[in-house]
Amino acid sequence: MNHGGSILAYALQQLINGVTLGMIYGLIAVGYTMVYGIIGMINFAHGDVFMIGAFLSLIALVGLAAIGVTAVPLALAMALLFAAAISALYGWAIERVAYRPLRGSFRLAPLISAIGMSITLENYVQVVQGARVKPLMPLIPGGITLMNQNGFAVRLGWLQMLIVLVTLLVLAIFTWLVTRTPLGRAMRACEQDLKMTALLGIDVDRTISLTFVIGAALAAVAGFMFLLYYGSIDFFIGFIAGVKAFTAAVLGGIGSLPGAVLGGLLIGLIETFWSAYFSVQYKDVAAFSILAIALIFLPTGLLGRAEVEKV
Amino acid sequence: MTKPAAMPWLLCVENLMMRFGGLTAVDHLSFNAERGQITAIIGPNGAGKTTVFNCITGFYRPTSGTILLTHPNGAEYRLDQLRGDHINRRAGVARTFQNVRLFAGMTVLENLLVAQHNRLMAASGFGIRALFGSGRYRRAEQEAIDRAKFWLDRIGLLARADDPAGALPYGAQRQLEIARAMCTEPILLCLDEPAAGLNPRETEDLGALLLQIRAEGCSLLLIEHDMKMVMQISDHIIVLDHGRKISDGPPAMVRADPKVISAYLGEGEDSEEQTELSLEQKA
Known part of the structure; x- marks a missing residue:
């Protein structure tokens, strides 16, 4: 880690790495924030849906290679679609089985159910796929060298560009969906007043189901990116990534979609810079300290709205 | 009678x-x-x-x-x-409340569009037809906006269609709630x-x-x-x-x-x- 004389280049490299990681966190955080917004519940199983998305991507890539689909872009696109579709089913089923029966019950009940669901999913994958780390060879090697300062080359990988671009595209589609379509309007209406929304003839259960489906698909996209970026996954990746994304959602202001992405970017950057300049071992400490500080000084997060209670 | x-x-x-x-x-x-x-x-x-x-x-x-x-x-x-x-x-059956229950964070127009959700949702095909801008969806959306504007005109809020519903004066909020209920026909x-x-x-x-x-x-x-x-x-x-x-x-x-x-x-x-x-x- 000798970066004397190449301070700027070194920092720029960390910025690139941090944004890439932050995008992945942001995608997962959107799922947390959406579900919280609509039913006021933290879906702790969301990180595990991300993990399942990564596994499904790996299974699809291996399967496609086995049946002779060797064109990398095609294989990637198909694997991404496959992972998103199946994860969406998982999201739907989780809500149906673990949360819907508890709606109207006391507030902690679905939360406990979510923790149970998270443990169930982790063990399920551990049993079915084994506990060992699954590797994937780099599918998108190479990149461009942005600058070279005293022998330190700043690299921007094709993969990093792809991650950032796909994330931005997915978020753009998602933002459009929430702000411009009837489904998005119904979701926002549910967020503000579930009962009133039902009184206007909207099927609230279905709207909530679709929120889980969309959140799970976004988590699968994040899982896909994670798999490509790190090249190895195991059944436990959902836990830490999930908690980080949750931190991101809280930091950005839970319930706020732009806040989730902003929070994800900040957590990604903090973690990367901390690892680069202080210690890799303590990067999680850094990320979670931010959560603690945010909760103390900014309880509603960066872009969150303070809840004003009418009396 | x-x-x-x-x-x-x-x-x-x-x-x-x-x-x-x-x-x-x-x-x-x-x-x-x-x-x-x-x-x-x-x-x-x-x-x-x-x-x-x-x-x-x-x-x-x-x-x-x-x-x-x-x-x-x-x-x-x-x-x-x-x-x-x-x-x-x-x-x-539609209703309004003693204490107004508008979607305060959404615009006046959006409040009236939410009330027409089922028609719009059927036309949008889970957003897929909306994404590709199909004619059927655009017609349905235009109809919904026209119906909303008809009611806004009637309660004199046409000029404030894009303001957040929560920003309206109390009397206007009450009328908007009635308009929203009526938009469900x-x-x-x-x-x-x-x-x-x-x-x-x-x-x-x-x-x-x-x-x-x-x-x-x-x-x-x-x-x-x-x-x-x-x-x-x-x-x-x-x-x-x-x-x-x-x-x-x-x-x-x-x-x-x-x-x-x-x-x-x-x-x-x-x-x-x-x-x-x-x-x-x-x-």
């Missing part, structure tokens, strides 16, 4: 009971509401009026009794058994104290709006404390006291009923109303 013998009542409430623990908020209440009329439910605070509304619109499951709604085509709906969103979507509109907090001028506009809505064929059920308005616009009045019906008839008859007079002049109680509220918050 006389009713053809073969035509059943629009709304037929029979032996409705609603108990909260030991408290009987509505006690063996039966009444009918006729198609094309404004039926008012009045009574002192705590008489159980809002509870009746909550039973009709699916907020509460009645302890016992039936609430039957009959459409002009003969289709019958048991409102006491219908699922929350079906009360509006299938049975065609109901056959029965239930209004819970629509004139509360309005100044006399606004109350007059409101009365005119309600008469227009009736003239267009939507029946109304109205809870109201503003007796001047009630007597002016209602076709039929039901008076409740302590959860029981004490009078039922046209305005002139109800006004002269000694039981009604004593209920209003006798001591009012606020306690029951408050219990109702706290129960609603819990539910």
